[in-house]
Amino acid sequence: MPSLLRQTEQDKKNTPHSLLPFLQSQSQNTLTRLYQRPSSCLSIFRLLAPLERQIVMNLLWLESAIAASTMAAWVQRDGRKLYEESLANLSYLHILPNSAAKLALNFTFKTSLRQALTGGGISGSFGVPAEKDDKQPGPDIEALDSFALERWETILHYMVSSGTGQNPTKPSQGVLFLLQRSELMNSFYGGPLQITSAGFQFLLHSPHAQLWDLLLQYLHLAEERQMDLVEVLGFLFMLSTMDLGREYSIENLSTTQKAMLEDLRDYGLIWQRRPNSRRFSPTRLGTTLTSSSPPLPTTTGVGSGPKEGFIVLETNYRVYAYTDNPLQTAVLNLFVSLKYRFPNLVVGMITRDSVKKALMNGITADQIISYLITHAHPQMRKNNPLLPVTVQDQIRLWELEKNRLKSSEGYLYTSFTSQADYELVLNYAKQLDVILWENTGKRCFFGSLEGHSRIKEFIERRTQNPNS
Amino acid sequence: MDASSHLSVVLDLPPAQWHRAAHHGLPLSDFLSHVLVFLHAHIAANAENSLAVFGAFPGSSTLLYSSADPVPEHLPIHPNSYPPFAALDHAVNRRIHAHLDALDDSSADPSALIAAITKALCYVNRLSLSPAANTNPSAERDPSVLPDPRLLVLSVSPDLATSYIPIMNSVFSAQKLKVTIDVCQVFGPDTVFLQQAAHLTGGSYIHLERRDALLQYLIMAFLPSPAIRNVIAVPTQDKVDFRAACFCHKNIVDVGFVCSVCLSIFCQPVPVCSTCRTKFPIKTLQRLNQSRPPLPSTPNGPGATTPRSNPGTPRIGPGGTNGTAVARSVSTSATTAASGELPHSSTIGLGTPNGNGNVGRSLSMGTPVTNTSPNGTAR
Numbered sequence A: 001m002p003s004l005l006r007q008t009e010q011d012k013k014n015t016p017h018s019l020l021p022f023l024q025s026q027s028q029n030t031l032t033r034l035y036q037r038p039s040s041c042l043s044i045f046r047l048l049a050p051l052e053r054q055i056v057m058n059l060l061w062l063e064s065a066i067a068a069s070t071m072a073a074w075v076q077r078d079g080r081k082l083y084e085e086s087l088a089n090l091s092y093l094h095i096l097p098n099s100a101a102k103l104a105l106n107f108t109f110k111t112s113l114r115q116a117l118t119g120g121g122i123s124g125s126f127g128v129p130a131e132k133d134d135k136q137p138g139p140d141i142e143a144l145d146s147f148a149l150e151r152w153e154t155i156l157h158y159m160v161s162s163g164t165g166q167n168p169t170k171p172s173q174g175v176l177f178l179l180q181r182s183e184l185m186n187s188f189y190g191g192p193l194q195i196t197s198a199g200f201q202f203l204l205h206s207p208h209a210q211l212w213d214l215l216l217q218y219l220h221l222a223e224e225r226q227m228d229l230v231e232v233l234g235f236l237f238m239l240s241t242m243d244l245g246r247e248y249s250i251e252n253l254s255t256t257q258k259a260m261l262e263d264l265r266d267y268g269l270i271w272q273r274r275p276n277s278r279r280f281s282p283t284r285l286g287t288t289l290t291s292s293s294p295p296l297p298t299t300t301g302v303g304s305g306p307k308e309g310f311i312v313l314e315t316n317y318r319v320y321a322y323t324d325n326p327l328q329t330a331v332l333n334l335f336v337s338l339k340y341r342f343p344n345l346v347v348g349m350i351t352r353d354s355v356k357k358a359l360m361n362g363i364t365a366d367q368i369i370s371y372l373i374t375h376a377h378p379q380m381r382k383n384n385p386l387l388p389v390t391v392q393d394q395i396r397l398w399e400l401e402k403n404r405l406k407s408s409e410g411y412l413y414t415s416f417t418s419q420a421d422y423e424l425v426l427n428y429a430k431q432l433d434v435i436l437w438e439n440t441g442k443r444c445f446f447g448s449l450e451g452h453s454r455i456k457e458f459i460e461r462r463t464q465n466p467n468s
Numbered sequence B: 001m002d003a004s005s006h007l008s009v010v011l012d013l014p015p016a017q018w019h020r021a022a023h024h025g026l027p028l029s030d031f032l033s034h035v036l037v038f039l040h041a042h043i044a045a046n047a048e049n050s051l052a053v054f055g056a057f058p059g060s061s062t063l064l065y066s067s068a069d070p071v072p073e074h075l076p077i078h079p080n081s082y083p084p085f086a087a088l089d090h091a092v093n094r095r096i097h098a099h100l101d102a103l104d105d106s107s108a109d110p111s112a113l114i115a116a117i118t119k120a121l122c123y124v125n126r127l128s129l130s131p132a133a134n135t136n137p138s139a140e141r142d143p144s145v146l147p148d149p150r151l152l153v154l155s156v157s158p159d160l161a162t163s164y165i166p167i168m169n170s171v172f173s174a175q176k177l178k179v180t181i182d183v184c185q186v187f188g189p190d191t192v193f194l195q196q197a198a199h200l201t202g203g204s205y206i207h208l209e210r211r212d213a214l215l216q217y218l219i220m221a222f223l224p225s226p227a228i229r230n231v232i233a234v235p236t237q238d239k240v241d242f243r244a245a246c247f248c249h250k251n252i253v254d255v256g257f258v259c260s261v262c263l264s265i266f267c268q269p270v271p272v273c274s275t276c277r278t279k280f281p282i283k284t285l286q287r288l289n290q291s292r293p294p295l296p297s298t299p300n301g302p303g304a305t306t307p308r309s310n311p312g313t314p315r316i317g318p319g320g321t322n323g324t325a326v327a328r329s330v331s332t333s334a335t336t337a338a339s340g341e342l343p344h345s346s347t348i349g350l351g352t353p354n355g356n357g358n359v360g361r362s363l364s365m366g367t368p369v370t371n372t373s374p375n376g377t378a379r
Helices: A002-014 A019-024 A028-034 A038-047 A050-060 A068-072 A077-092 A107-118 A141-160 A173-181 A197-203 A207-224 A229-240 A255-267 A326-332 A352-360 A365-374 A378-382 A389-402 A419-432 A452-464 B015-023 B028-045 B083-102 B113-128 B131-135 B161-177 B192-200 B211-222 B282-291 B323-331
Strands: A185-187 A193-195 A279-282 A311-313 A318-321 A337-341 A346-349 A410-413 A435-439 A444-448 B006-012 B050-057 B060-066 B150-155 B180-185 B205-207
Touching (some): A019 A038, A028 A229, A038 A050, A038 A107, A038 B028, A050 A077, A050 B028, A050 B211, A107 B028, A141 A173, A141 A207, A141 A255, A141 A326, A173 A185, A173 A193, A173 A207, A173 A255, A207 A229, A207 A255, A229 A255, A311 A378, A318 A326, A326 A337, A352 A365, A419 A435, A419 A452, A444 A452, B006 B028, B006 B113, B028 B050, B028 B083, B028 B211, B050 B083, B060 B083, B113 B150, B113 B161, B161 B180, B161 B192, B180 B192, B180 B211, B192 B205
Parallel strands (some): B150 B180
Antiparallel strands (some): A185 A193, A311 A318, A318 A346, A337 A346, A410 A444
């Protein structure tokens, strides 16, 4: 459905980055300390919406405050609402202090962003590169990519195959704890970890969204662990501005940040030769943190298929997935009943049972459809609409089927002695608007729980005093 | 997050003009540092934003930097700067110096601005031929690959009458590629042709009034992508000089004569069209000759073609009228501004110079330009 596709793209444009609400909830003091680092300012600037970025830029090089009305004079009539929203968002982030008359950027933010753009200052917030070591040259970009991919897919694969009886490689203890904390996985009565419905939904997200989901949990955790949030965020932002394929020294990192190295290594954001090495290299997972696309090497398995998509869906509900990646196969297995497996191809059917199984796990029809759309094979992109309408509609119908029965508590009123009695009580109940179902032939009706006491009272009054 | 965008920048770098500009308070080094910060701002907005910088030198033009270039291995990383910025500065500075050093002193060629613009358009075209478009030639050009590409021309050269036809050809290809051409005349007189190029492609033309505030001009007027321009207005010209250059003598003409077959423009009635060899009846020629104005349009030098009424008096602030009225006048299209008695100032100043000491940053946009022949190019 092209309209659906457009809808999701629209959503992507309008929804702010998942980190921004977290930043907005922080105190002004925390944010101001964060804004002292040019690299953090640059990264946060990137996360803003386009209009917010333009407002910041317009004000960045002005020395003094300008009247709000002067700025507003540039806004087109249609854009007023958007403009006001942007100003509000900026004030929540304490980038643009809220003021009716004058507009001026937060001084710390302004100074740091200027430094970021001009490359001045002495903060060293973009990472201190390590001395070149000729004996042990750093890993090349390919090695970094495959490392990041392996780490990330280990986590996802562990999630997807939990409870299926397989024993995939376990991620480290820290990752397991984080998965449990974020309620993506849960252990029931001390048993092994099981994936939750939130976890199933998580699997269908884009890698970029998945990464930030986990990192947000990590940030929440950091608050509890008494780690300095500014250091943690600053380090993540520093990673996002680093150059892929270079080695950086850990000399200038704070104690908190050194402690983070181990966690980030587990997630695949950085690479280190040895756990106690004096240098580290950011991977693509790390350097693309604040960019929109192309997110991660995880979009395809190593050496499998074309880069962008691999799924072909036919009108007869058959799914051909050109992949040899066990993770992608496992994710497909969530809502497709797989039939054959070849070295580079998996064939399956979307059936009522397979979709119902997915729905039971908490996956929605929209998530299935958007997963199929984002991973559609290039050949499929010729079709308009991209997915066969029959299949899309059927998946939605199956979801509706699940909602066919609606239960509500109440009382059944039956065995009225006469039709007149029945109608009297029925009319009274109708006035109260508590009737859920009625059958005149059988002289019975079903009323909701709230109305019961009043109907009971009414009937009692009638039986005691039939003539009134 | 939002989609990336592409920006191509053409820097006009003839040494003679820059020598003159340095005497008017804008040396080349200052200019470059302003422009580089502006380019940083473009890259900073989104990690996927692409950038290409072209330089126009006397008699030659070249690609100075492209974001697709591999980062040179030996370039040291500085802990205080974002690596892509450093790579950009390094490449642009190094190549400009190399080219200026290689220039022959005696060469008096005009700046190859048009060649650079054409190269920039070719570059955009190559980008838009993405791999996806290649595998599927029947499909429309995928808008997600290259949304709203833009071309910014920072010119210091005066109009070159011989360049009319190439400029118009570039404009047509830009329209086809859906490229917006923005023009900033940093120094020197207004250029008629670039003004038309900006107008025809929906871009913005600015004649720099305050050279010390170049960066603020660049950021406010040329940084927003077309999507943002729908919300925050950018200055467009009130009046566009639509005059064309004739095909026969390459003069800019107020009244031209157009071949009815191939639409070639001439400064005087000709019996035979030089382009398509169409012969015109002698009666028509006589009638046209009689109807010519008593003072035939003399060949104007390119520098003397744009009489500006009352230049250099920027009116500061939305004084006199209310704020919205000024904002409207900024965004009025050129077609509405025909009558000669309109107030010419579309100037919006940010901040008042008599007040809080932000004189150096105050911004005044828009250039008062009258058009001597309001209704178009030729009859």
